[in-house]
Each structure stands twice: as structure tokens, then as C-alpha cells.
Amino acid sequence: xxxxxxxxxxxxxxxxxxxLFIPLFTATYIVSYLLRFAxxxxxxxxxxxxxxxxxxxxxxxxxxxWFKLHQSWCRYVTFHDMLVVVQALSCASIAIIVVDTFxxxxxxxxxxxxxxxxxxTLVAVGAVWGLPRLLRDGGWQxxxxxxxxxxxxxxxxxxxEGLLRxxxxxxxxxxxPVGFVxxxxxxxxxxxxxxxxxxxxxxxAELARKYRAQEVLITAGELTGKEVRKLxxxxxxxxxxxKVLPSVEQLLREDVAIQPRPVSIEDLLQRPSxxxxxxxxxxxxxxxxxxxxxxxxxxxxxxxxxxxxLSPEKMVLVDRSETGQFFMEREMLRLRQNTxxxxxxxxxxxxxxxxxxxxxxxxxIVFHAAAYKHVxxxxxxPGEAVKNITLATRHLVDLANEHDVTAFVMISTDKAxxxxxxxxxxxxxxxxxxxxxxxxxNCRLVTVRFGNVLDSAGSVIPIFRExxxxxxxVTVTHPDMIRYFMLIPEAAQLVxxxxxxxxxxxxxxxxxxxxxxICDLAHDMIRLSGLRVGHDIEVEFTGLRxxxxxxxxxxxxxxxxxxxxxxxxxxxxxxxxxxxxxxxDLRQLEKIVDLSPDFIRNAVRKVTCGVPVAGAMPKxxxx
Numbered sequence: 001x002x003x004x005x006x007x008x009x010x011x012x013x014x015x016x017x018x019x020l021f022i023p024l025f026t027a028t029y030i031v032s033y034l035l036r037f038a039x040x041x042x043x044x045x046x047x048x049x050x051x052x053x054x055x056x057x058x059x060x061x062x063x064x065x066w067f068k069l070h071q072s073w074c075r076y077v078t079f080h081d082m083l084v085v086v087q088a089l090s091c092a093s094i095a096i097i098v099v100d101t102f103x104x105x106x107x108x109x110x111x112x113x114x115x116x117x118x119x120x121t122l123v124a125v126g127a128v129w130g131l132p133r134l135l136r137d138g139g140w141q142x143x144x145x146x147x148x149x150x151x152x153x154x155x156x157x158x159x160x161e162g163l164l165r166x167x168x169x170x171x172x173x174x175x176x177p178v179g180f181v182x183x184x185x186x187x188x189x190x191x192x193x194x195x196x197x198x199x200x201x202x203x204x205a206e207l208a209r210k211y212r213a214q215e216v217l218i219t220a221g222e223l224t225g226k227e228v229r230k231l232x233x234x235x236x237x238x239x240x241x242x243k244v245l246p247s248v249e250q251l252l253r254e255d256v257a258i259q260p261r262p263v264s265i266e267d268l269l270q271r272p273s274x275x276x277x278x279x280x281x282x283x284x285x286x287x288x289x290x291x292x293x294x295x296x297x298x299x300x301x302x303x304x305x306x307x308x309x310l311s312p313e314k315m316v317l318v319d320r321s322e323t324g325q326f327f328m329e330r331e332m333l334r335l336r337q338n339t340x341x342x343x344x345x346x347x348x349x350x351x352x353x354x355x356x357x358x359x360x361x362x363x364x365i366v367f368h369a370a371a372y373k374h375v376x377x378x379x380x381x382p383g384e385a386v387k388n389i390t391l392a393t394r395h396l397v398d399l400a401n402e403h404d405v406t407a408f409v410m411i412s413t414d415k416a417x418x419x420x421x422x423x424x425x426x427x428x429x430x431x432x433x434x435x436x437x438x439x440x441x442n443c444r445l446v447t448v449r450f451g452n453v454l455d456s457a458g459s460v461i462p463i464f465r466e467x468x469x470x471x472x473x474v475t476v477t478h479p480d481m482i483r484y485f486m487l488i489p490e491a492a493q494l495v496x497x498x499x500x501x502x503x504x505x506x507x508x509x510x511x512x513x514x515x516x517x518i519c520d521l522a523h524d525m526i527r528l529s530g531l532r533v534g535h536d537i538e539v540e541f542t543g544l545r546x547x548x549x550x551x552x553x554x555x556x557x558x559x560x561x562x563x564x565x566x567x568x569x570x571x572x573x574x575x576x577x578x579x580x581x582x583x584x585d586l587r588q589l590e591k592i593v594d595l596s597p598d599f600i601r602n603a604v605r606k607v608t609c610g611v612p613v614a615g616a617m618p619k620x621x622x623x
Contacts, residue, residue, distance in 0.1 A: 025060045028124050029053060032116035045110075052109055056096055060121070063092040085125055093118045148176035150212055152204065155219035156182035156190075156197050163219060163245060164193055178211045201227065205234045218244045236527060281500045284365075285310035291363045292317055293348055293396065294370030296324025299411060299453060302492035303367050304332060310496075314340040316361045318354070319370065320347040348392040351399070358403040366400055367495060368393065368410045371427070375415070378423040379546040382600040383593040389426035391593070394433050394586055400443045409499040410434050412449040412507070414484060417559075421547025422601060425608045431507060433586065436579035438505035446502030448495045449572065450510050451484030460518060464525050472537035474522045477544050482515040494569065501564060507572040509561065 033041050033049050041049065067088040093114050100109050151167075153160045160180055167175045179198035180187075187197045199207045201223060204216055216235070218228065228244065235242045290307055294300035295317035304317060315332065319325050322345060329343040342361060346353045348370050357363075371389045372378055378385040393410060400408045412431050415424035431447050438445040452459060460483075467474045486494075490510070498508040519539070526537045533539060544550070559574035585607045592603055 021061060021064060022057060024124055024128065025057050025121065026053065028120040029056055029117055031120050032113050035116050035120075036110065036113055048109070052100075055099065056109075056117075059095045059099060060089075060092045063088050063095060067091075082126060086122065089118055089121055089125070092121075148174045149214050150178050151175050151215045151217050152179050152181055152198070152207060152211065152213045153177055153195075153217050153219070154181045154201060154204065154223065156180040156184070156187050156192055157219065159219035159245070161192055163217060164195060168193075175215075175217075178213055179207065181207060181216075204231055205238060208235075208238060208240045213240050215241045215243060218242065232524060232527075281496055282310045284500045285312050285496075287311070287313045288364040289314040289316065289361055290365045290367065291315075291357070291361070292367045292369060293319070294368075295319045295343075296321040296328050297369060298459075298488055299491055299495075300367075300369035301328055302488045303369055303495055304328070305335070306489070306492045306496055307367075308332065308335055308339060311337070312339055314342060314361065316342045316344060316357065316363060318344045318346050318348070318357060320345060348396060349387045351395045354395060355399055355402075358399050358405075363400075363403060364406050365499065366396065366405055366408045367499065368396055368408065369495075371411070372423065373413070375421045375423050375547045376545045378426070379421060379601070380597065382422045382597050382604060383595070385422045385426045386589050386593050386600065386604065389423070390429045390433070390586065391590060393430035397434060397437050397441075397443075397445060400445075401437075401441050405443050407444045407499050407502070408434075408446070409495055409502070410445075410447045411495060412447050414449060414451045415549075416449065419608060420549050422604055423547065425604045428608055429582070429586065429589075429604075432577040432582050435505050435507070436577040436582045439576065439579065441504065444499075444502055444504045446498055446504065447507045448498045448509075449507055450486055450491055450494060451512055451515075453486055453488055453491050460521070461525075464522055468526060468529050468531070468537060473540040474526060474537055475540050475542050476519050476522050477542050477548060478550060479519050479541055481518045481544075481548075481550050483518060484512040484515050486510060486512055497566065497569060501566070501569070505576075508564075509570045509572050511568045511570060 030049065033045060037045060067084060096109065096114055096117075097111070153163055160182075164177055167173055167177060177195050179196055180192055181199055181201055181204055182188075182197055183200045183202075188199070190197050198211065207213070208216060216231065218231075223231070228242070232242050285307060290312045292300050292304050292307070292315070295304050296319040300319065304315060307315060317325065317328060317332065319328070325343050325345060329341065332341045332343075344357050346357055348354055370392070372385055397408060397410075399405075410430065412427050413424070415421060416427035416431055417424075419425040419428050431449075434445045434447050464474055494508070494510050498506075502508065522539055523533050526533050526539075529537075531537050559572045561570040562573055564571055589600075589603060589607060592600055
């Protein structure tokens with residue numbers, strides 16, 4: 001019954017729309033005769049007009065129905081719709097000539113009338129259709145005093161013009177565009193939909209003052225992260241705000257909300273983001289069996305996604321997180337094409353279990369991303385840090401050699417440079433073992449060292465985001481703390497790139513630009529959330545936690561950096577560790593991992609300083 005009612009309503013709407021065309025077509029046909037005969041047609045042509053009008057209307061209405069113009073919604077009419085109108089009316093005119101020439105006799109319509117009727121009908125239909133669109137887009141306001149938030153649009157391109165149209169048709173947004181900003185010289189002084197291109201991106205602050213702009217709207221991809229950060233810093237001192245609008249591609253990928261978003265924290269890197277060229281690596285990965293440890297983690301999961309694009313024959317995902325592996329497997333199975341996905345639950349500290357995984361899957365390449373990473377927790381549980389970070393890496397390197405793996409890439413951290421924490425010391429020992437073993441290994445063993453990863457699980461960004469959502473305060477350990485930052489895709493691509501470049505024994509380091517002050521990062525996140533520091537959200541300093549440093553380093557004492565074939569990837573070159581000594585140190589630590597935390601901490605520090613572990617062994621901690 002409901003379907004029948006809907007069909008009846010649809011037919012009634014179609015009939016009503018077609019009936020509206022009858023007076024319009026009648027008027028244009030009469031106007032054509034009046035124009036042709038200067039407003040005074042003779043009685044002969046007047047009678048011809050009346051005789052031909054019924055079938056001319058029938059031809060026009062039939063053509064309109066054939067082209068489905070009655071289904072077009074005037075409120076959303078576009079240039080494409082007008083092209084369809086031109087096609088329909090042209091076909092109608094041709095049909096009128098055909099009918100008049102071959103089917104009728106004695107009632108010939110002058111060809112000039114047909115041409116005039118075509119033009120008059122086109123103008124009339126365009127006017128009728130265009131009026132609702134003009135009212136919808138606020139075209140009637142051209143004579144009104146402009147009101148709303150004065151805004152500059154950065155990007156005189158398709159995205160910028162689309163943004164302008166969206167602003168004009170949606171009055172409730174409350175924006176008044178005053179100019180476009182674009183770096184292309186040929187656009188300077190031009191107008192886009194009546195809005196002038198007023199200057200270049202480097203002049204935005206000056207242009208905002210000149211045109212009294214309250215907001216600067218940046219279309220996605222127009223400015224680099226460094227330029228956006230500089231503009232945000234300037235905006236904080238001036239009287240305007242900055243917003244970055246997502247691109248159509250981001251919207252289709254559902255990466256962002258539809259409304260304008262504040263500047264994302266990725267935009268605030270103090271350098272252009274690095275997008276490594278993976279085309280040359282495809283031959284290395286394609287057709288191979290690749291194992292990723294820590295596949296459920298932030299870095300391991302992104303490495304897995306990047307590798308999947310390179311068409312390996314099989315991917316073996318290793319992690320001990322059951323929930324993480326469940327969701328990772330679902331995602332990888334959805335993204336894969338011809339790659340076989342194997343999801344393994346395994347603890348990398350369990351050598352026998354990992355050995356079984358290597359034996360079962362005949363691994364060619366290993367990306368080792370699994371490790372504990374939270375400095376304060378590792379200070380409290382140093383034995384677990386030694387087992388999970390250092391000894392597990394030794395197990396994996398040894399198994400890679402035993403099972404004829406061709407390449408092994410370990411992920412390290414800048415905390416391994418001149419370490420002050422247990423976590424950093426354990427990473428340093430893992431680096432040393434990989435380097436020392438590389439000298440005699442048939443497997444290419446390399447290390448990749450980088451700083452903090454933006455928005456990884458448990459990192460400062462999600463913590464700040466959660467604190468801001470709660471209403472504050474945002475906690476920073478020290479006002480002078482600085483860190484190097486990189487994006488998760490950058491980190492993953494660097495790891496893969498290094499694996500392809502390495503000959504064995506290298507420690508690769510990303511050129512990460514200048515470090516960022518954590519305090520500045522907190523202020524930016526508060527401000528870009530539309531809040532005010534010290535008024536809406538407080539920033540509190542809590543003091544350095546155990547093992548933390550004010551600043552991180554990418555190169556240790558005695559290490560020098562040298563260039564590689566990739567401009568953004570360097571090698572930290574230092575003294576080659578002695579394999580015998582490193583093995584001896586790790587055997588000493590292996591004996592004490594279940595003793596008291598204080599003893600383990602002291603032992604790790606002694607080992608990293610080159611001092612043998614000595615003294616009475618305390619009793620083991622009860623299980």
C-alpha cells in the first residue's frame with residue numbers, strides 16, 4: 001500500500017512539473033513570432049502560430065520527458081544540468097523541423113522562428129531554474145551589506161572555490177570571504193567568483209590585518225606543516241584564527257569529519273613531512289615471506305600496512321596481544337590482494353615459540369617492532385625491560401641466522417643515545433648486539449633509530465587530547481623539555497627503506513629537523529581546540545619522572561653521521577662493538593632478571609658503562 005501511494009505521488013509530481021512547462025513553452029513560442037515580425041505578425045502567420053502551437057508543445061514536452069528534465073531539482077541545478085537542457089532543446093528544435101518538413105503540408109514554420117524559439121526557450125528555462133539556485137546561494141545578497149566572520153581562503157584552486165561556494169550557500173556558517181591567498185604569480189589580481197586573489201601565503205599575517213580577517217581557512221595540502229605552524233604562532237599574537245579544511249580525498253576515506261577541523265597536530269611538525277619513495281623497494285619485498293613482530297602496536301601495524309602495498313607473498317604477524325591481533329588480522333585480510341596473511345600469537349621472550357614460528361613459515365625478512373616503550377614503567381620493572389627489549393632481540397637475531405633469514409631490521413629509539421633510563425639502556429644493548437653480530441652474520445642486520453612518534457598509543461598527543469577533553473589540566477613534566485617528532489607513516493616507511501638500503505651493521509637515523517618543545521605542543525593543542533591557555537585549560541608542570549631527560553639525542557658520544565643515497569636518511573657511525581664482550585654482558589644480565597629491581601637497575605647501568613656486574617647476588621623475587 002505504501003509503495004502504491006509513493007508511486008502515485010511520484011506520478012502526480014511528474015505530471016505537475018510537465019504541466020508547468022506548457023505556459024512557459026507557449027509564451028516562448030509566441031515571443032518568437034513577435035520578435036520575428038517586430039511585434040506585428042500578419043494574419044497568415046498568426047493563424048499559422050495558432051495551428052502549429054499544439055503539436056510544437058507536444059514535441060517539446062515529449063523531448064523534456066525523454067531527457068528526464070522534469071526530474072531535475074532546481075534548487076541544486078548545475079552547469080551540467082544546463083548542458084542537458086541545451087541538448088534537449090536542440091533535439092526538440094530538430095524534431096520540430098522534421099515534423100514540419102515531412103509530416104505536415106501547407107503549415108511551414110519559418111526556420112527563423114524555430115531558431116528564435118530555441119533561444120527564447122533556453123533563456124526562459126535557464127531563468128526559471130537558475131532563480132531557486134540563486135536564492136539558495138545567497139545571490140540576492142549582492143546588493144546587501146556583507147556580514148559574518150571575515151575570512152581569507154588559502155588556495156585559489158578547486159578546493160578553495162568549492163569552499164567559497166559552500167560558504168555562500170550555507171548562510172548559517174556565518175562567513176564573509178574577503179580574499180584568496182595563493183603563491184602562483186599568474187593568479188595575483190585575478191578574481192574567483194567575484195573574490196580577489198589578494199596575495200601570497202608568506203603575506204597571510206599582513207593580509208589578515210589589511211583586510212581585517214578574523215579567520216584564515218587553509219585548504220588541505222596548500223601549506224607545509226612548518227608553514228602552518230609558523231602561521232599558527234603568528235595568529236596567536238594577532239587577532240585571527242587558523243583552520244585547516246580537509247580535502248575531498250580525506251572525506252572519501254572518512255579520515256576526518258565533514259565540518260572544518262582545527263589544525264591537526266600532524267600539521268605542527270617543524271619540518272615538511274617525509275614521504276619516502278617505496279617504488280624501488282617493491283622488488284626486494286615482492287614475493288617474499290615477511291615477519292613483523294609487535295604487529296598489533298602503533299609502529300608494527302603501520303609497517304604491516306605499508307609492506308602489504310609491496311605485494312609480499314606471505315606476511316607473518318607476531319604479537320602477544322590477543323585483542324590487537326584479532327583486529328589487525330581483520331584489517332589485513334580486508335586490505336590484502338594476493339598476499340597470504342598468517343596471524344601468530346607469540347611472546348618474543350619465548351624463544352621456543354618464536355623458533356617454531358620461524359620454522360613453520362620459512363621467513364625471508366624480519367621487521368622487529370615489538371618492545372616495551374614507557375620509560376617510568378620500565379624503571380619500576382627493569383627485569384621485564386631486559387627480557388622484553390634486550391634478550392628478546394638477541395633471541396630473534398640468533399633465530400634469524402639459524403633459519404637463513406636474509407634481512408633483519410630492528411627498531412630502536414633516540415633514548416638509546418647516552419641513556420639515562422632502563423628502557424634506553426636496554427635499547428642501547430640491543431643495538432650493540434645487532435651491530436656486533438652483523439660482522440659475522442649471513443643475514444643483513446640493521447637498526448633504525450628515531451624519536452617520538454606522533455599519536456602513537458600512550459604517547460604525549462593522545463594524553464594531551466584526553467586531558468583537554470576532560471577540561472584540563474594539561475600536564476607537562478618540565479617547561480624546557482624538548483623532543484624530536486615524526487609521523488607514524490614516516491616511521492614505518494623509514495624502517496622499510498632502511499631494510500632495503502642496509503648492508504649490515506648500520507644504525508640508520510632520520511633527519512627529523514629541529515626538536516619541538518613539549519610545552520609549546522601543549523599550548524598549540526589547547527589553542528587549536530578553540531580554548532585559551534590559562535583561562536579555559538591550565539598547564540601544570542609535574543617534574544621529570546625517573547629516567548626522563550630534558551632533551552633527546554640522535555647520536556651518541558663518538559658517533560658521527562654520514563649521508564646515504566637518501567637525503568633524509570643518515571647513518572650513525574661509531575666504534576664497532578665487540579661481540580664477545582656484548583655476549584658476556586647479556587649473559588650476566590640474563591642471570592639476574594628475576595632479582596630485585598634496585599640490583600637490576602644498578603647492573604644494567606654498570607654494563608652500559610662498561611663495568612662488570614659484581615657483588616653478592618640478592619635472593620630472587622618469589623614468583
